[in-house]
Amino acid sequence: MSTAILARLALLEARRSGLVWVAAAAMLIAIALGAFLAQVAITESRLLQAAVVASLLRLSAVFLIASQVIASVRREIDDRRLELALALPLPRSTQYLGRLAGFALCGIVLAGFFALPLLAWASPATVAAWALSLALELVLVSAAALFFAMSLASPVSALFACAGLYLLGRAMTAMQAIAGGPLADGSLVHRLARQAIDALALLLPALDRVTRTEWLLYGMPDLRTYTSALGALCIYAALLAVAGVFDFQRRAS
Amino acid sequence: MSSDERPLADVPPSMWFALAIGLAVQMAWRGASPPVAPEAQDLPSPPNVSSLKLAALGEPEALARLNMLYLQAYDYSGTNSIPYARLDYARLVAWLDAILGLDPRSEYPLFAAARVYAENPDPARTRVALEFVYRQFFADPDRRWSSLAHAALIAKHRLKDLVLARRYAAAIDRYTRSPDVPLWARQMEVFILEDMNELEAARILLGGMLASGTIKDPAEAQFLARRLKELEERSGRR
Numbered sequence: 001m002s003t004a005i006l007a008r009l010a011l012l013e014a015r016r017s018g019l020v021w022v023a024a025a026a027m028l029i030a031i032a033l034g035a036f037l038a039q040v041a042i043t044e045s046r047l048l049q050a051a052v053v054a055s056l057l058r059l060s061a062v063f064l065i066a067s068q069v070i071a072s073v074r075r076e077i078d079d080r081r082l083e084l085a086l087a088l089p090l091p092r093s094t095q096y097l098g099r100l101a102g103f104a105l106c107g108i109v110l111a112g113f114f115a116l117p118l119l120a121w122a123s124p125a126t127v128a129a130w131a132l133s134l135a136l137e138l139v140l141v142s143a144a145a146l147f148f149a150m151s152l153a154s155p156v157s158a159l160f161a162c163a164g165l166y167l168l169g170r171a172m173t174a175m176q177a178i179a180g181g182p183l184a185d186g187s188l189v190h191r192l193a194r195q196a197i198d199a200l201a202l203l204l205p206a207l208d209r210v211t212r213t214e215w216l217l218y219g220m221p222d223l224r225t226y227t228s229a230l231g232a233l234c235i236y237a238a239l240l241a242v243a244g245v246f247d248f249q250r251r252a253s
Numbered sequence: 254m255s256s257d258e259r260p261l262a263d264v265p266p267s268m269w270f271a272l273a274i275g276l277a278v279q280m281a282w283r284g285a286s287p288p289v290a291p292e293a294q295d296l297p298s299p300p301n302v303s304s305l306k307l308a309a310l311g312e313p314e315a316l317a318r319l320n321m322l323y324l325q326a327y328d329y330s331g332t333n334s335i336p337y338a339r340l341d342y343a344r345l346v347a348w349l350d351a352i353l354g355l356d357p358r359s360e361y362p363l364f365a366a367a368r369v370y371a372e373n374p375d376p377a378r379t380r381v382a383l384e385f386v387y388r389q390f391f392a393d394p395d396r397r398w399s400s401l402a403h404a405a406l407i408a409k410h411r412l413k414d415l416v417l418a419r420r421y422a423a424a425i426d427r428y429t430r431s432p433d434v435p436l437w438a439r440q441m442e443v444f445i446l447e448d449m450n451e452l453e454a455a456r457i458l459l460g461g462m463l464a465s466g467t468i469k470d471p472a473e474a475q476f477l478a479r480r481l482k483e484l485e486e487r488s489g490r491r
Binding site (some may be wrong): 042 | 306312369
């Protein structure tokens, strides 16, 4: 019950802080940019439009959710509302997970909203699969943003850490491919660097395998690939939630 | 307006004036320096496919298409009366190669090579673009045959190189397997040998593609119709 109240408060704050309007503006800008670029294209104009709109909306959704979570938590800390909440007879895990549930729900609603324009270029089933993937990706981003906002002192460092985690998660496969390419030399330094990259990849979410634009352009992958990519997102989001609760337990009231 | 803001009327007139002047100067400055169209010699060497994949951040399909738009802008406008006449075609083909590496299922690079860059008045440049289409055809014949079919027409009618045109047409016949490839495309070698002019051949090719549903994109249909009209006007003048 307390978790539901905290989740509702997070949703209410998102609505009052104007997230809906910013999301609507981001959607309009993405559609307008896609339409403009499609005018310049001499072929594949519909595919180009779908690719540009989908990738822009995905990036906007991630940025919006991360900044919303970080700004909301920082406001709570600066207004000393968090101190008051910690004095309440509520388990800390309930308090943390309640907030996370609210932000995650916010991400799920945003994913559904951002998937709507894509129905113009792809089949409803494909768009639904893309939206589910984006929703889970935003749950993961909410968990990461909440973790960094609670554990780092400044909102700038929290946003930077969150962006770093996200961008590395999306670029890691390409980095591994470059490090292990046939033209790479076999020196000790290079082998060490390659192993370091492989080790780092183990600690990062495989964000390049989810919410893929190619699903909208060329069709869905097989069910096994799709569910395995989404399963990996759930595991990483759960890990971030546990790490966040762990850190929150140590917080001085 | 929230309660901690003062009404606009409280702003001193000097501030309104300064704001208006600032805005006017900005607009005048920007208006006086229109954007410069990129020129042929400005086209840099392409980054390798791995770097492009890294920069794509998991969105290679979107980046591939944006790169095509970026490439299209080179040496097309400005003071150049013949589009792409000064473009370094070796560099251009390297770009098209990299973009195709980024999204191998995109037909944009091959379409542009066959329909835009190959239609250059310089035969040497045309051959570079056609060879690119021919080379890339083998990676995915069932998807890329339509660009090679157009390349065969260019080879016959623009380059007057019947041997090259037959080589392209024979490749379509020999390497395509999909039932989606229409029969007329497989039999292209026959109408390459027939004595028909460029306009007739282009009409057959375009009509066949429209009838078989190969052209689905509205921009592509518009572009091809425009090209056909230009060809008709050119033939009418002769």
